Amino acid sequence: MGFLSMGGYGPYVWTAYALTFGVVIICVAQGRRRHRRVWNDLRSRLQVDTERSK
Amino acid sequence: MSGPDPKLPGLLDGLAAVVRRDLHLAWRRPGDVLNPLFFFAIVSTLFPLAVGPDAEQLALNGPGVLWVAALLAALLSLNSLFLNDYEDGSLEQLLLSPQPLPLLALAKSIAHWLVSGLPLVLVSPMVAMSFQMPPRSTAVTMLTLMLGTVSLSLLGSIGAGLTVGLNRGTALLSLLVLPLAMPILIFGARTVSLAAAGDATSAGVYFLGAYCMLALTLAPFATAAALRISNE
Amino acid sequence: MWTFLHKLSSPPYFYDLAAKMIPWFAATGVLLIGYGTVAGLFFAPPDYQQKDAFRIIYVHVPAAYISMMAYVVMAVSAGIGLIWRMKLAHAVAAGAAPLGAWFTFLALVTGSIWGRPMWGTWWEWGDPRLTSELILLFLYFGYMALRAAIDDTTRADRASAVLALVGAVNVPIIHFSVEWWSSLHQGPTLVRAGGPAIEPVMLWPLLAMILGFMLLFTALLLGRVRTEVLFRERRSRWVRKLVYPEETA
Numbered sequence: 001m002g003f004l005s006m007g008g009y010g011p012y013v014w015t016a017y018a019l020t021f022g023v024v025i026i027c028v029a030q031g032r033r034r035h036r037r038v039w040n041d042l043r044s045r046l047q048v049d050t051e052r053s054k
Numbered sequence: 055m056s057g058p059d060p061k062l063p064g065l066l067d068g069l070a071a072v073v074r075r076d077l078h079l080a081w082r083r084p085g086d087v088l089n090p091l092f093f094f095a096i097v098s099t100l101f102p103l104a105v106g107p108d109a110e111q112l113a114l115n116g117p118g119v120l121w122v123a124a125l126l127a128a129l130l131s132l133n134s135l136f137l138n139d140y141e142d143g144s145l146e147q148l149l150l151s152p153q154p155l156p157l158l159a160l161a162k163s164i165a166h167w168l169v170s171g172l173p174l175v176l177v178s179p180m181v182a183m184s185f186q187m188p189p190r191s192t193a194v195t196m197l198t199l200m201l202g203t204v205s206l207s208l209l210g211s212i213g214a215g216l217t218v219g220l221n222r223g224t225a226l227l228s229l230l231v232l233p234l235a236m237p238i239l240i241f242g243a244r245t246v247s248l249a250a251a252g253d254a255t256s257a258g259v260y261f262l263g264a265y266c267m268l269a270l271t272l273a274p275f276a277t278a279a280a281l282r283i284s285n286e
Numbered sequence: 287m288w289t290f291l292h293k294l295s296s297p298p299y300f301y302d303l304a305a306k307m308i309p310w311f312a313a314t315g316v317l318l319i320g321y322g323t324v325a326g327l328f329f330a331p332p333d334y335q336q337k338d339a340f341r342i343i344y345v346h347v348p349a350a351y352i353s354m355m356a357y358v359v360m361a362v363s364a365g366i367g368l369i370w371r372m373k374l375a376h377a378v379a380a381g382a383a384p385l386g387a388w389f390t391f392l393a394l395v396t397g398s399i400w401g402r403p404m405w406g407t408w409w410e411w412g413d414p415r416l417t418s419e420l421i422l423l424f425l426y427f428g429y430m431a432l433r434a435a436i437d438d439t440t441r442a443d444r445a446s447a448v449l450a451l452v453g454a455v456n457v458p459i460i461h462f463s464v465e466w467w468s469s470l471h472q473g474p475t476l477v478r479a480g481g482p483a484i485e486p487v488m489l490w491p492l493l494a495m496i497l498g499f500m501l502l503f504t505a506l507l508l509g510r511v512r513t514e515v516l517f518r519e520r521r522s523r524w525v526r527k528l529v530y531p532e533e534t535a
Contacts, residue, residue: 003328007338012403016396017323020345023392027385027506035513039529042520046530212452216445220435229431230449233424233456240417268455276452279368283444 068153069161076165079138086134087169094127094174098181109186116185117246120195121202121239123181124174128203129228131170132210135162136218136281145218149285159277160270163211171203187250194249194259198242201262208266208273209234215280238265295374297515298524304508311505318498326491333488342400344491348499350393353422354457355500356386359507360429361454364447374511376443377518379450380433381510385503387426394419414463415471418456425453439518 006013058064063071080086101119102112139145148158178199179192187195213230217223245258293299326344333340360382367375397416398408410416429446436442464471482489519525526533 006341007332009337009339009403012339012399013327013341016342016345016399017327019395019399020349020392023388024502027388030384031506031509031513035509035516038513038517038520042516042525042529046526046533050530050533212448216432216449217435222435226431226435229424230428233421233428233453236417236421237459276448279448280445283441283448286441 063153065153065157068151069157069164072148072158072161073165073168076162077168080165080169086131087173090127090131090170091173091177093130094123094177095181097123097126098184102185113186113188113250114247116182116187117191117195117250118243120178120181120185120246121199121243124178124199124203125206125232125235125239127174128170128206128210129231131166132207132214132231133224133227135166135211135214137214137223140218140285145281146285149281155278155281156274159211159215159281160274163207163273163277166211167204167207171200171207174203175199187246190252191246191249194255195246197259198245198262201259201266202238202242205238205262205266205269206231206235208269208277211277212273212280215277215284218281218284238262241265295372297374297519297522300374301512301515301528304512308505308508311501311508315498315501315503315505318494319502320498322491322493322495322498326488326495330488330491331485336404339400339403342396344495346393346396346400347492348495349389349396350419351496352499352503353386353390353393353419354460356382356389356503356507357422357425357450357454357457360386361450361457364443364450368444368447368451373443373518374515376447377511377514378507379447380443381507381514383426383429383433385506385510387423387430389503390419390423390426394423413471414467415460418460418463421456422460425456429453 004010004014098120101115101123105111105115136145139148149155151158175196178195182192182195183189210227210231213227216230217227220226241258241261245255245262248258249255294303322344326341330341332338360379363375363378363382366372367379394416397419401410402408429449432449433442433446436445484492516525516529
């Protein structure tokens with residue numbers, strides 16, 4: 001079956017698959033990073049507010 | 055008494071009033087009309103300067119360049135569609151008017167076309183000639199440009215309504231309108247090329263006509279919604 | 287059913303429910319994608335005409351479907367938000383846009399890679415499907431740009447909703463373009479009268495990939511909407527309690 005060579009079309013097939021999984025991983029990472037950023041921003045903001053009101 | 059009071063302004067009166075007002079304003083500010091026209095002319099001149107005087111090449115690419123120039127010129131004039139009214143408060147008055155807002159939006163688009171699209175259509179034969187395009191394509195050029203610029207005025211008013219009063223609204227307006235304008239460009243340029251080659255052009259003309267009808271019936275409602283949202 | 291929908295529009299309820307649902311969608315999606323990838327790369331026989339290059343179908347077609355599905359989700363939720371003034375619906379639209387743009391990009395690039403050996407060209411400007419998919423990408427960009435340009439959240443939501451609805455006309459054009467105009471693209475393979483025109487042993491991995499990516503997309507979307515909700519509701523009591531429980535009321 002020519003695992004890697006894919007009948008000569010290897011570079012095309014593997015690049016396509018690599019890009020696909022790459023984009024999915026980027027989407028996951030981007031989503032998690034954003035969530036964490038919003039969370040941390042909010043938390044520090046609330047901390048500052050509580051400190052200030054003490 | 056039966057039927058509507060004939061002394062009260064009807065729908066057509068409202069439409070005509072807005073169109074008349076916009077034309078009047080445009081008359082007082084000739085720059086609004088002339089600038090896009092000059093832009094169209096200049097861009098059309100840049101093309102043969104850049105590509106060289108070879109008649110065959112000019113004629114081959116002429117339709118495409120003509121259409122791109124028309125598209126850019128139309129985009130240029132869209133930004134001010136609602137901007138002046140927004141700034142002096144008359145847009146708010148339009149929103150408060152008892153006339154249906156989609157009708158008034160349609161009126162604005164019509165006025166915009168009369169002031170920007172129609173002159174383009176009338177000037178196009180001269181530009182086409184300068185590109186060495188054969189005379190048999192002139193009629194189709196004007197027809198397709200007419201349908202295309204009408205659609206552009208309608209679609210553009212949606213974008214103008216959404217971006218009125220925003221910073222850097224012009225660039226954003228172009229970004230919003232261009233994807234919708236691409237089919238017009240594709241079919242318009244292709245049809246003119248076919249006409250220049252002497253082939254049948256009905257398919258392209260029908261498509262542009264259909265697109266125009268779709269825009270005519272739906273765009274005013276989208277523009278009205280956009281204006282309400284932008285002015286809350 | 288209506289109670290559920292009504293509860294769903296409550297942000298804290300959605301926030302918790304989505305947190306529970308994401309792992310299920312993600313895990314099932316990954317499993318299906320895993321099966322589809324392995325079966326598609328190794329167990330499906332080479333295509334008669336395209337040999338092994340046809341295997342790109344297993345990533346290209348799902349990406350293309352998701353690119354359109356994301357737009358439909360975006361437009362429908364934007365419409366719901368516009369008509370019924372549901373903030374959560376607007377959050378869904380906002381979350382779907384960047385994901386949709388990524389998958390559209392993926393569809394275009396994998397399609398281009400597939401096209402090079404098959405059609406001999408990386409791109410074909412005259413092709414209606416390629417062009418309308420490219421237009422879709424620009425529609426996503428326009429949507430995100432409009433959102434970014436408007437500071438007021440409500441106006442941004444409603445303006446971008448109008449834009450999303452206007453652009454929705456492009457989605458059926460993408461699908462039907464191969465039937466209406468002559469195109470390098472082959473005609474519809476799956477959604478057509480007479481059933482799918484593809485061998486079962488090649489079909490199952492494809493269906494698995496499509497479904498798997500749909501589930502994965504849903505998981506990603508739910509995650510993004512959660513973040514949106516958290517940000518939009520940042521001043522509310524439930525968020526404050528959640529993020530900073532030490533603050534005694």
